[in-house]
Amino acid sequence: MRESHTGTSSGEGWKLPGMMVRRVEREVYEIFIGPQHPGSGHMRIIVRLDGDVIVEADPDIGYVHRTMEKLSEVREWLKPIPLLERMTIIDACNITVPYVNALEKLMDKSPPPRASYLRVLLCEINRVASHLYGFGIFGVFLGHSTMYMWAFGDREVFVELAEVLTGARLTHTYPIPGGVRRDMPQDFPEMARRAVRYMRRRLEEYRKIFLDNPVIVRRLEGVGVIPRNLAAELGIVGPNVRASGIKYDVRLVEPYEVYDELDFEVPVFEEGDALARTWVRVEEIKQSLNIIEQAVDWLERHKGEPVIPKEDFDKLPKLHKEVYEKTGRVKLLPAHASMKIPAGKAIARGEMGRGEIVYYVESDGGTTPYRVRVVTPSARNAVIFKYIVPGHRLMDLPAIYGSIDYFPPESDR
Amino acid sequence: MVLETILYIVAYPPLWQLLILGFLGSLVVAMVAIWFERKAAARVQRRIGPYWASPRLGGFINIVADMVRYVMQQVIIPNTVDRAAFILAPIVALVVSILPLAFTPLTPISLYWPVASMEFSLLIALAITTIPPLLVVALGWAANNKFAVIGSMRESYVITAYELVAVLAILSGAAATLSFNLVDIVEAQQPLKWLAILNPLAFLAAFLAVLMSTSAFPFEIPESEHEVVAGPFTEYSGVLYALNMGGAYIRRFVYAVLLSLVFLGGWAPYTPVSEGPIAGFIVPSLIVVAKATLLVLAMSFLRAVYGRYRLDQALEAAWRLAIPLALLGFGWSLALAYANVI
Numbered sequence: 120m121r122e123s124h125t126g127t128s129s130g131e132g133w134k135l136p137g138m139m140v141r142r143v144e145r146e147v148y149e150i151f152i153g154p155q156h157p158g159s160g161h162m163r164i165i166v167r168l169d170g171d172v173i174v175e176a177d178p179d180i181g182y183v184h185r186t187m188e189k190l191s192e193v194r195e196w197l198k199p200i201p202l203l204e205r206m207t208i209i210d211a212c213n214i215t216v217p218y219v220n221a222l223e224k225l226m227d228k229s230p231p232p233r234a235s236y237l238r239v240l241l242c243e244i245n246r247v248a249s250h251l252y253g254f255g256i257f258g259v260f261l262g263h264s265t266m267y268m269w270a271f272g273d274r275e276v277f278v279e280l281a282e283v284l285t286g287a288r289l290t291h292t293y294p295i296p297g298g299v300r301r302d303m304p305q306d307f308p309e310m311a312r313r314a315v316r317y318m319r320r321r322l323e324e325y326r327k328i329f330l331d332n333p334v335i336v337r338r339l340e341g342v343g344v345i346p347r348n349l350a351a352e353l354g355i356v357g358p359n360v361r362a363s364g365i366k367y368d369v370r371l372v373e374p375y376e377v378y379d380e381l382d383f384e385v386p387v388f389e390e391g392d393a394l395a396r397t398w399v400r401v402e403e404i405k406q407s408l409n410i411i412e413q414a415v416d417w418l419e420r421h422k423g424e425p426v427i428p429k430e431d432f433d434k435l436p437k438l439h440k441e442v443y444e445k446t447g448r449v450k451l452l453p454a455h456a457s458m459k460i461p462a463g464k465a466i467a468r469g470e471m472g473r474g475e476i477v478y479y480v481e482s483d484g485g486t487t488p489y490r491v492r493v494v495t496p497s498a499r500n501a502v503i504f505k506y507i508v509p510g511h512r513l514m515d516l517p518a519i520y521g522s523i524d525y526f527p528p529e530s531d532r
Numbered sequence: 533m534v535l536e537t538i539l540y541i542v543a544y545p546p547l548w549q550l551l552i553l554g555f556l557g558s559l560v561v562a563m564v565a566i567w568f569e570r571k572a573a574a575r576v577q578r579r580i581g582p583y584w585a586s587p588r589l590g591g592f593i594n595i596v597a598d599m600v601r602y603v604m605q606q607v608i609i610p611n612t613v614d615r616a617a618f619i620l621a622p623i624v625a626l627v628v629s630i631l632p633l634a635f636t637p638l639t640p641i642s643l644y645w646p647v648a649s650m651e652f653s654l655l656i657a658l659a660i661t662t663i664p665p666l667l668v669v670a671l672g673w674a675a676n677n678k679f680a681v682i683g684s685m686r687e688s689y690v691i692t693a694y695e696l697v698a699v700l701a702i703l704s705g706a707a708a709t710l711s712f713n714l715v716d717i718v719e720a721q722q723p724l725k726w727l728a729i730l731n732p733l734a735f736l737a738a739f740l741a742v743l744m745s746t747s748a749f750p751f752e753i754p755e756s757e758h759e760v761v762a763g764p765f766t767e768y769s770g771v772l773y774a775l776n777m778g779g780a781y782i783r784r785f786v787y788a789v790l791l792s793l794v795f796l797g798g799w800a801p802y803t804p805v806s807e808g809p810i811a812g813f814i815v816p817s818l819i820v821v822a823k824a825t826l827l828v829l830a831m832s833f834l835r836a837v838y839g840r841y842r843l844d845q846a847l848e849a850a851w852r853l854a855i856p857l858a859l860l861g862f863g864w865s866l867a868l869a870y871a872n873v874i
Contacts, residue, residue: 158758
């Protein structure tokens with residue numbers, strides 16, 4: 120299968136660097152799914168069919184590449200935060216926390232515990248919202264419009280929860296080096312608990328209409344199986360690898376923020392098929408709900424603690440301090456935007472809804488990063504298409520795509 | 533003389549049945565089905581659905597507006613298509629979809645039948661219902677688009693599997709009553725010896741087959757959006773697309789009329805008391821149409837509950853489950869006839 124990318128129809132022939140030459144086969148029907156296709160997202164999958172069976176699937180990514188890494192190099196240290204959020208707008212806190220962690224490592228600064236808990240709280244709200252988004256898309260890929268509407272409707276609960284917490288529905292720009300931008304509102308804990316109770320009830324209804332639906336089970340069971348060793352070999356991350364029986368979660372293997380103080384489980388399934396990947400997400404939503412409850416309880420017990428380090432707070436003028444006391448909003452000084460960060464290199468990782476995200480940040484002591492390298496989970500998961508789609512039927516492609524929960528803007532960066 | 537001729541032509545019963553009941557009636561039923569599908573799905577999905585165009589009618593005008601939009605839209609005909617087939621196939625398919633209604637009696641009174649004799653009407657109506665899918669295959673091929681060709685291939689797989697089930701299951705009505713005459717079949721079921729109750733197997737098989745052959749959920753496979761865009765209809769736009777989409781609903785309605793005659797007792801439990809137009813035609817035909825509409829609505833509702841099966845799974849369900857079921861139903865019908873139950 121691989122050889123067909125490097126040779127001409129005569130089998131050998133010339134090769135240009137970076138150029139793919141494909142053999143023309145008579146028995147194979149080639150269709151381009153995407154980039155303008157209801158089932159593709161911002162990418163293209165070149166599918167070759169023999170009858171109804173896919174013999175080759177070639178994920179063609181890069182349609183929404185926005186030069187995130189390069190743009191970060193020409194922005195002051197804080198400004199990549201709202202920029203990087205745009206990669207996965209539905210998972211905005213999870214994608215920025217590791218970047219902020221990397222900056223904190225360079226600055227040798229650590230956030231106060233309350234700020235850490237607030238970050239974790241928003242991260243888990245984001246994770247639930249992100250999984251629900253994935254569910255919605257997955258549902259409509261299988262023709263199940265009810266799942267689509269339900270998941271998107273229920274996601275609204277968590278999006279609004281994030282809005283109450285941060286002031287923005289999606290692009291929160293919540294964590295900043297040393298803390299967060301805003302304290303929790305007074306009535307937030309009750310809202311969060313109500314949302315958690317509601318979601319637990321809804322998950323039971325999801326199970327009835329979608330996960331135990333005989334049509335859906337038949338579509339997903341045994342489809343798109345990623346064997347354990349293949350998952351490890353390809354370096355797949357997130358719920359996809361956990362559905363293949365590998366217990367890998369950055370929150371577990373290298374706890375950041377306050378994840379080591381929280382009580383949660385990492386659900387693992389052995390089957391590795393699309394159904395297992397779906398169930399992993401459901402179980403993860405349940406765990407995230409537990410974490411939200413614990414974080415809210417902790418935050419309620421520790422009212423009035425600072426959300427930015429004391430030395431930063433002391434530097435603020437009187438007016439800004441008053442705003443913080445009254446509204447919980449941290450108003451930063453302009454100097455904060457043009458701060459310099461000591462030269463050095465730092466790596467930070469985090470677990471997003473879709474898997475592990477890695478940041479490598481290098482500073483030369485200036486006001487902008489020297490280099491920001493991002494490896495997003497979708498970028499690591501994109502390769503799955505090539506390996507597990509062949510051999511399946513054309514109608515399995517949406518089922519596999521949806522179960523992988525691939526998100527092109529995140530992958531293309 | 534001229535006036536009489538014109539009157540005779542205008543009041544010609546087959547014309548009325550085809551034009552008023554066939555075309556307008558099935559159009560209205562299709563619109564109600566689409567509206568119900570959207571409203572019921574919205575209810576399940578905790579939305580409101582169509583509403584603001586006419587809050588008192590529950591947004592029904594929205595569907596009319598959609599139809600008007602389709603009619604006004606530009607019809608784009610790509611250069612690469614086979615023009616004649618591309619344009620004609622949807623039109624012919626729609627007309628042929630309605631045609632079985634010319635052989636379906638909606639009342640026992642022969643004055644109001646569209647054709648003079650109802651002998652073999654079930655056989656003829658069933659034979660005609662099997663033609664439109666072939667035209668769908670043809671128009672997909674004429675569209676000269678990869679997705680359309682895949683959609684057509686799927687359609688052809690589906691019809692080979694499911695038309696057989698539909699024909700067998702519905703013919704079990706003839707087996708039970710030993711007649712191809714739809715009037716006899718309905719009269720045999722009077723007042724409550726409905727075949728759906730006496731022979732639920734055949735009814736179930738027929739229901740499944742109708743779902744499949746009119747691409748209703750969970751068998752919406754030839755047009756499955758997420759692999760083949762709109763299947764055979766990918767290149768269509770404007771009114772031609774509306775004909776294709778409406779055609780499926782109209783076929784579903786026509787099948788439902790046949791099902792309600794064969795399995796649900798037609799105009800039973802009503803028996804015409806006189807030959808007047810109201811008691812003799814309008815009341816019994818409204819009963820049949822109401823039963824058929826209920827069937828169509830039940831089929832539409834499945835969209836809110838199920839996803840779609842995979843092609844091979846649907847075909848497997850046909851050959852492993854639906855065809856044995858239909859055969860069993862047919863045998864059961866013969867047993868009923870042998871035992872003189874009907």
